[in-house]
Amino acid sequence: MIAVTRRTFSVGALVAGTLAIPAISRAQGKPRLVVIGGGPAGATVAKYVAKDSKGAIDVTLVEPLKTFVTCFHSNLYLGDYRTWDSIGHDYALERYGVKQVHQMAKAIDREKKQVALADGTRLDYDRLVVAPGIDLNFDSVPGWSEAAAEAMPHAWKPGPQTQLLKKQLDALEDGATIVMIAPPNPYRCPPGPYERVSCMAHVLKGKGHKKSRIVVIDPKEKFSKQALFQEGWQTHYPGMVEWQDPQMHGGVKEVDPDAMTVTTDFETIQAKLVNVIPAQMAGRIARDAGLVDETGFCPIEAADMKSKKDPNIYVLGDAAIAGAMPKSAFAANSQAKVVAMMVRGELTGSRTFPARYANTCWSIIAPEDTVKVGGRYEAKDGKIAEVEGFVSKLKESPELRRQTTDENMGWYQGIVADVFS
Amino acid sequence: MTPRRAIAVVVAVVGIVSAVVATTVAVGLVTTMPAATARAQEVATSGIGATPAALPAGDRELGEYLSSECVTCHQLSGRYDGIPPIVGWPEETFVEILGEYRAKKRENPVMRSIAVKFTDEEIAALAAYFGSLRPRID
Numbered sequence: 001m002i003a004v005t006r007r008t009f010s011v012g013a014l015v016a017g018t019l020a021i022p023a024i025s026r027a028q029g030k031p032r033l034v035v036i037g038g039g040p041a042g043a044t045v046a047k048y049v050a051k052d053s054k055g056a057i058d059v060t061l062v063e064p065l066k067t068f069v070t071c072f073h074s075n076l077y078l079g080d081y082r083t084w085d086s087i088g089h090d091y092a093l094e095r096y097g098v099k100q101v102h103q104m105a106k107a108i109d110r111e112k113k114q115v116a117l118a119d120g121t122r123l124d125y126d127r128l129v130v131a132p133g134i135d136l137n138f139d140s141v142p143g144w145s146e147a148a149a150e151a152m153p154h155a156w157k158p159g160p161q162t163q164l165l166k167k168q169l170d171a172l173e174d175g176a177t178i179v180m181i182a183p184p185n186p187y188r189c190p191p192g193p194y195e196r197v198s199c200m201a202h203v204l205k206g207k208g209h210k211k212s213r214i215v216v217i218d219p220k221e222k223f224s225k226q227a228l229f230q231e232g233w234q235t236h237y238p239g240m241v242e243w244q245d246p247q248m249h250g251g252v253k254e255v256d257p258d259a260m261t262v263t264t265d266f267e268t269i270q271a272k273l274v275n276v277i278p279a280q281m282a283g284r285i286a287r288d289a290g291l292v293d294e295t296g297f298c299p300i301e302a303a304d305m306k307s308k309k310d311p312n313i314y315v316l317g318d319a320a321i322a323g324a325m326p327k328s329a330f331a332a333n334s335q336a337k338v339v340a341m342m343v344r345g346e347l348t349g350s351r352t353f354p355a356r357y358a359n360t361c362w363s364i365i366a367p368e369d370t371v372k373v374g375g376r377y378e379a380k381d382g383k384i385a386e387v388e389g390f391v392s393k394l395k396e397s398p399e400l401r402r403q404t405t406d407e408n409m410g411w412y413q414g415i416v417a418d419v420f421s
Numbered sequence: 422m423t424p425r426r427a428i429a430v431v432v433a434v435v436g437i438v439s440a441v442v443a444t445t446v447a448v449g450l451v452t453t454m455p456a457a458t459a460r461a462q463e464v465a466t467s468g469i470g471a472t473p474a475a476l477p478a479g480d481r482e483l484g485e486y487l488s489s490e491c492v493t494c495h496q497l498s499g500r501y502d503g504i505p506p507i508v509g510w511p512e513e514t515f516v517e518i519l520g521e522y523r524a525k526k527r528e529n530p531v532m533r534s535i536a537v538k539f540t541d542e543e544i545a546a547l548a549a550y551f552g553s554l555r556p557r558i559d
Contacts, residue, residue, distance in 0.1 A: 048489060330493060337489040356538055358490060360531050376534050388537065390530035407494075407531070410503025414494040 030058045031347035034115050034125040036105045036285060038063025038091065040072075040329040041317025042131035043419050044336030049343050050096040056348050060099045060123055062115065066090065068420065069158040072329040073412050075192065076364060078155075078166050079199025080206065087158070092421040105132075108289040110310055127343050130291060130298070130307070131317045131332070132283025133157075134188050137296075140279035141181055143254040151257035152274040156188065168273045169203055175211040176204075176272035179262045181252060182218040183277045186297065188318050188327045190224035191373070193277055195363040198229065201237040202366060209240075215271075216243045217252055217264060224326075225363060225373055231394055232365035282319035289313075297321045302379035303355055304342040305335050314339045322357075323384030325377050331359040333415055355379055362408035368398070370405040479512060480542070484550025487543055490535065491551075499556025508554040515548035 035046045038061055046061040053059075067088045076082040091100060101123075107116045108130070114122045136154055138146045155165040172178070178200060182193045197214055204212045222245075223229075233241040250265025255274060262269045281287065281296030291298045291309050298315040299308040302323060307313040316322075316339050317332035325331045338355040345352035360374030375389030392404065491507065499506040507515070521527045522536035523544075539547070 052486075333493050334490070340489075341486070353486075356490070358493075358535060372531070374531060374534065376538060388534050390534060406503035408503070410501070411494045413500070413502035414492065414496050414504055417496050417498070417500075418492050 030056060031126045032058045032124055033060070033127050033129065033343055033347065034123050035059070035061045035129040035131065036063075036108075036115065037129075037131035037133060037283070037317070038065065038068055038100075039131060039133055039317060039332065040070075040415065040419050041133075041332035041336050042129060043068075043091065043093065044333050045129050045131070045314075045316070045340050045343070046098045047093050047096055047419070048337060048340035050093070050098045052340065053344050053348055053350070055097055057344065058099075059097065060101060061091075061093065062101045062103060062105045062117065062123070063091075064102055064104045064118075066102055069162070070329065070416065071156070071158045071188065072415075074155070074158045074162050075196045075199045077162065078169060078196060079202045079364065081199070081202075081364060081367075084163065089416050089420040105285055108285060108313075110289060110313070113312060126312070127347060128313045129339060129343070130286050130289070130313055130315045131319065131336075132285050133318045134280040134327070135283050135287075137279040137281055140184075141252055141255060141276050143256055144276050144278065148255070148257040149276070151260070152255060152276045154276055154278060156183075156192075156277050156280075165273075165275060169200055172204065172207075172209075172212065172272055174207075174209040176209075177269060178212070178214040178273045178275070179269055179271040180214065180216045180275045181255070181262065181277060182216055182220065182223070184219045184279050186295075186321075186327065187277070187280045189361070190326045190328075191229075191361055191363045194223055194225065194229045195365075196275070197241055198232060198236075198363070198365045201233065201240050204240065205237055212240065214241045215269060216241070217249050217262065218243060218245055219251075221245055221247075224361075225371055225391065227394055228371045228392055229363070229365065232369060232371070236366040236369070280318075282315075286315060286319050291315055291319075293321075295321065302382055302384045305339045305355075306342070314343065323377070324375075324386040325357060325359055325384055326361065328359055328361050329415060330361065330374075330411075331357070333419060334358045357384060360411070362404065362411065364405065364408065368405050369401045370408045371396075371401070372404055372407070479545035479547070479549030479552075481546065481549040481553060483543065484546035484548070487539075487547055488550050491547070494531075497554065497557075499554070506556060507551050509556050510548070510552055512545070512548040512552045515552060516544050519544050519547065 033049055035042045043061060046059050049057055050059040067090050069088045073082055073087050077084055077087055104118045105115050106118055113125050115125060116122050136156060144152060153161045153165045155161040180193060180197060197216060200214060253263045253265060255262050260271050260274060262271060262274060282292050282298050286292055286298050291307050293299050298320050300306060300315050300320045301308060305314050305316045307315045316335040318327040334357045341352050344350040357377040360372055362370050362372045364370045371392035373391040375386045377384050378387050494504045495507045499508040519536050522532040525533055
């Protein structure tokens with residue numbers, strides 16, 4: 001069995017063109033998997049590899065946070081549907097044998113197959129999973145910056161930014177103008193900006209606002225679940241939301257975080273709250289390691305999520321270019337199960353099956369009014385392609401929308417149990 | 422009510438009626454499991470003769486592997502938070518219901534999309550695996 005595993009490994013190394021490296025430094029011990037990033041992608045891989053290999057693979061999860069706040073359902077916190085504490089989760093993965101290192105991974109040495117941590121420690125790996133999520137491009141909106149995000153928050157990575165946006169939202173008085181600058185494709189959570197608009201509108205409506213409005217300046221011609229959102233805004237928040245496509249605003253010329261203004265090609269809007277959701281790219285460590293292409297995200301093999309740049313590395317979740325799959329927690333969790341299977345196949349010779357991916361994204365529009373979009377996906381002609389898809393329909397019954405709301409809340413409990421415990 | 426009908430009703434109810442009703446029925450299912458179902462579970466969890474003789478035996482190990490997709494939504498503990506629990510069902514019921522989603526006789530598009538890719542063997546495997554688990558409601 002060991003001989004088979006070694007041969008498999010050597011073949012991998014040969015294919016990789018890394019035969020010169022003493023690849024079997026693990027010969028005395030167990031094969032080692034290092035996972036960078038403890039979100040729904042990385043934590044799921046770590047858990048399933050450790051659990052299903054029953055100790056045969058040494059699994060280390062590198063994630064600085066001890067309590068992970070989920071980006072998914074953080075809009076529900078903004079909208080008063082959830083508490084802050086309910087979207088934070090501690091890890092309980094030791095039971096499966098996952099070793100957790102609460103540090104930032106600083107760099108990947110692909111030649112030596114090592115990950116350097118913030119404190120200088122180096123972790124050797126036989127296979128590496130890179131799941132750092134996204135970084136924000138602070139230069140993508142003129143006048144905006146990381147410093148400006150203290151006045152005009154992005155709240156697109158959960159944490160203090162989310163709480164800052166909530167504080168600003170709750171402080172608004174009637175007659176306020178909110179401007180959201182929506183992101184260009186591709187970005188984390190395609191329906192997310194529009195669900196956020198719905199959640200902000202819900203808070204304003206709940207406080208009895210009659211004159212406040214939300215203006216969305218969008219660089220895109222269309223967006224996810226557009227007809228459903230627009231129908232919902234008309235039904236629940238008539239006259240409150242104004243969505244502008246590029247034809248209508250002509251582009252963002254500048255934002256001024258001191259004056260709280262947003263200037264487009266056509267007008268300058270004086271706002272009380274500006275939410276800038278900028279362009280995005282794969283997390284820094286993936287970029288520094290040369291795992292990205294010209295898009296700023298990581299190309300992968302559709303059949304197994306293996307990096308096209310390095311056969312010892314898998315990239316999944318928001319950092320990866322996953323074809324038709326959106327950047328979502330559900331997608332990341334689904335990809336993670338494929339990766340866990342493939343890693344075990346490579347390192348211990350366990351059975352593997354053709355990759356099957358799935359996704360569903362739920363979006364809350366108003367209390368008991370939730371819509372969803374999703375599908376299943378397979379590797380086809382080198383790309384992850386949608387094999388079957390579905391989306392909620394316009395004018396669905398309140399009963400169905402209520403059921404979808406329950407499903408959304410149930411999914412959240414399900415996925416966090418699956419990822420973190 | 423037979424166990425099969427009880428579960429069919431749960432799924433149907435969750436499909437069309439409000440959460441309050443669904444919760445009541447679902448909780449009813451997992452806490453007041455009919456005696457026949459409880460016996461089937463004991464047989465299944467004992468690891469001997471894990472399936473009734475009339476059914477083709479599902480490959481529990483394959484089922485455990487395939488189950489990773491299901492547990493993104495359906496909690497292994499059998500807990501109900503808005504998505505119906507699927508642990509501890511009689512295998513034939515599980516096979517029947519998942520088969521109906523695959524045949525698009527049941528409505529939920531998420532479940533249709535999930536079910537359509539499973540073969541008979543895989544559905545039987547999932548039924549064997551989930552059927553072997555007991556709800557763990559804290």
